[in-house]
Amino acid sequence: PGPRALGEMVVAALVPMAQAPPRGLWRTKGGVRNVALSSWLGRPVDPPVTDGADPVGRSLVKRYLAAYGPAATADLRAWSGLAGLPGAVAAVRGELVRFRDERGRELLDLPDAPRPDPDTPAPVRFLPAFDNAILGYHDRGRIIDAAHRGLSVAGERVVLVDGRVAATWTVSEDAVTVGPLGTLSRADRAAVTDEGRKLALFLSDGDSDRVRVTASPR
Template sequence: MGARRGAEVLGRRALNRATLARQLLLRRADLDALAAVGHLAGLQAQEPQEPHVGLWSRLTGFRPAELDGLLESRRVVRTQLMRRTLHLVTAEDCLRLRPVHQAMLVARATGTLGRRLPGVDLAELAAAAEPLFAAEPRTLPDVGRALAGRWPGTAARDLGDVLSSLLPLVQTTPRGLWRRQAPARNTTVRAWLGRDLAEGPHDDVLDDLVLRYLRVYGPAATADLRAWSGLSGLPAAVARLRPGLRSFRDERGRELLDVPDAPLPDPGEPAPVRFLPAFDNAVLGYDDRSRIVADEHRGLSVTGARLVLVDGTVAATWTAREREDGGVAVSVQPLRPLSLAERGEVGAEAADLAAFLGDGAPGTVEGI
């Protein structure tokens, strides 16, 4: 889709500041965790502890017990959604969004696993597995092993893997609770939430999904929207919404769409240092990620590296380890030379992060 002539051009720094503001990274928000998860339309959660760091970087006064309470009360769940990856979403979003992602989830699962499932009737597999998950939370391999006898020669792990997309499942607590290790047990959405998925037609859900994406990631191209959601069937939603949207273009000439009331901060506004968890939305939410990570470092975004934003863009990675005394050491690995002032800002934020990760115990900072 080409850009409209005369559309305002937004440079990379303007797009960066817009992303930071909407992702709650330009300044921490005075929101509760439930509101933040809803605002962000979910957080990446394939690494179960990472959403806690994502919320700490975005919210004032966030404490892990708040998110734990939401998970245990089932107001927030971990389920497979955008791009066939696990996301932490509100229960309401789980019920509304899973149906519009279902076809994509199955297509991606069978595209990856189809050759390893010869002769497996997917409808029969789903029908046999659903009551097992509904009866009690189980791991995917456990259910795969329970059903493997029906399809000799098929690996139980492959049966379990495809079931994660065939069936609307949620990962149950205690997995995902703060500093807890637990197997990835799954049950059905119906068993966990006591409610059924939203029924179609889903045009209103798709329209709302596009608007929510633009509010949190925009201005953005349709290719960015597709990369974030994994959905290819959104042109109709964009066409329905277009009369009410703003249009810009980026320095490459791509058309960028936006909702009319979302913030566009001054490109010169200072951006604080922020420590991002693995697979953070702010990085993975785009096809063109250059607004936040340089092309030479783009690969880090899909390896699980934890990233540090300095002046709004990725300038370092970070790791953490628990010390023998129970405190946490945060180690920073710069990707470019940092100025004295930048090192001071990174060190201060790293010390705060170390204290957070250590539940208040004084931490240490290494590498800068």
């Protein structure tokens, strides 16, 4: 990379930074703009605290579990990219409930969090690239098969059927195209098509509800 890009990479790795607008613009792209976190906050950045006395760390653990629990500490670490949270987890452990998964790993959750019955139907959902429903865990096998795990970091948009990744999707000017990763039942195919129509209407501002579902791989 050129000296400017390399310098930005080094600074972003060593100095607390925030990405400022125009990133994340609707239907267009904007260049990366980094600003010092202290400038973004309008105050000096607090020094890191790695033990259980850190209220931010304890809050982070609870906020993560509120969205993704039950989850293992490895899942929290993979999602946050932070290795210094054992003290925060230990500090709030007494406020959490614990489970064991099929592999014997400890899973933590908030006591009043919803935990639906395993047989509860999960509706079809079209997810954007790099969605946290997949990236929020170290063990992504709970939502995506090992054979397709690479899709989660390849920028592919995926479709959930009964809570698991079952297809990818793309969009052109006139249609949403769904590519099944395996065989879809007639009912699942109909549900995917119905949800795809809603997405097509949204993305086209109501001009098109066209959906193409390609043949399942043999």
